[in-house]
Amino acid sequence: MSFVSHMDLALKAARAAFARGEVPVGAVLVAPGGRVVASAGNRTRELQDPTAHAEMLVLRAAGAERLPDHDLYVTLEPCPMCAAAISLARIRRLYYGASDPKSGGVAQGPRIFSHPQCHHVPEIYDGLAEPEAAALLRDFFRARRG
């Protein structure tokens, strides 16, 4: 089976989040076989919910306790909360774009997947569409500081 990236769709969800005044992060959940289960951007402001990160929203939308053989695309390195949720959901592959030195929990900070208490570690592919994902975040925070 050839590789089809769903990062474009994740970027689209991130841009939509930007337009809503949310931190521009987008995520896409893909079922085995390639069907898109859900895509979402951050909605923490709209839902007044600090856990309404894009990754949490697509995992919830799937409506299943575990999602073995599912892949998750996200434009930004997941935070510790989302990384833990990804592990609990048994996600097969995690693809992410920009790294997040401030709040990331995969390659830096608590490095959730390297922790001995982490019982499931997805395959991780970083740097997908990194320039686009990072530029979106830069533009967003620059506009907010404005």
Ligand SMILES: [Zn+2]
């Ligand atoms: Zn998160």
